Amino acid sequence: MRTKIVAGNWKMNNDKNESKALIKHLKKALKNEPLENTRVIVAPTFVNLSSSIKTAKDSKVEVVAQNMHQAKNGAYTGEISAQMLKAIGIKTVILGHSERRTYFNETDASLAEKVDAVLENNLETIFCFGELLEDRKSDTHFAVVESQLKNALFHLEADAWKSVVLAYEPVWAIGTGETASAEQAQEMHAYIRSIIEKQYNKEVADAVSILYGGSVKPANAKEIFSKPDVDGGLIGGAALNVADFTGIINAI
Numbered sequence: 001m002r003t004k005i006v007a008g009n010w011k012m013n014n015d016k017n018e019s020k021a022l023i024k025h026l027k028k029a030l031k032n033e034p035l036e037n038t039r040v041i042v043a044p045t046f047v048n049l050s051s052s053i054k055t056a057k058d059s060k061v062e063v064v065a066q067n068m069h070q071a072k073n074g075a076y077t078g079e080i081s082a083q084m085l086k087a088i089g090i091k092t093v094i095l096g097h098s099e100r101r102t103y104f105n106e107t108d109a110s111l112a113e114k115v116d117a118v119l120e121n122n123l124e125t126i127f128c129f130g131e132l133l134e135d136r137k138s139d140t141h142f143a144v145v146e147s148q149l150k151n152a153l154f155h156l157e158a159d160a161w162k163s164v165v166l167a168y169e170p171v172w173a174i175g176t177g178e179t180a181s182a183e184q185a186q187e188m189h190a191y192i193r194s195i196i197e198k199q200y201n202k203e204v205a206d207a208v209s210i211l212y213g214g215s216v217k218p219a220n221a222k223e224i225f226s227k228p229d230v231d232g233g234l235i236g237g238a239a240l241n242v243a244d245f246t247g248i249i250n251a252i
């Protein structure tokens, strides 16, 4: 059975105290939830990772990073390496978010290097990708998603996929209030699984968790998560509010 995941990407929100408070509330809310085969993840900003890890200790809440630089170390002012994240207890790193691609010029090529750095350090990645509105309008969304995966991930050995979680986030649905329909999400997730099977094999394709992201709310989560190839969600805005986020966790 594939692992279900609800992950909150906090983006550039929540200072140290707000991060701690949100995690404390979450811990309390999840204390008596069985959460079988389900992971609950939050991704605070870099400066709040250590304190968040401490707050989340001995709970069902995992703390992950939002990004990472691909180099081991060196003259990269303002950047953070895999080793630095590992040293504070981080095990998982989100890569390839559309905001990183759009505002910070991340490309498939640089993301392939980041993925390699994550895996070389025995970390896991939640790898984000998804088409723009114009891609969907011009009916090239499947081709765009395929090339994003091919260019950043298909050089990996089959075994490395044990450390990869995918997050399909159509850019037109991020922070817009407009979500992909459950059918659109399922259609793309099934397509993603089919191209992974073609590149690797059925075992790899069946094992990888594929999350949907883009305006997931408690009101639409259940329908989206009910689809067979949707294994959970990567949540932005609704992850900043404990009632909304736990509502989404309950939906899974």
Ligand code: 13P
Pocket: 009, 097, 169, 173, 174, 175, 176, 177, 213, 214, 215, 216, 234, 235, 236, 237, 238
């Ligand atoms: P929203 O849930 O705010 O649309 O953001 C989704 C997202 O970008 C998660 O990474």
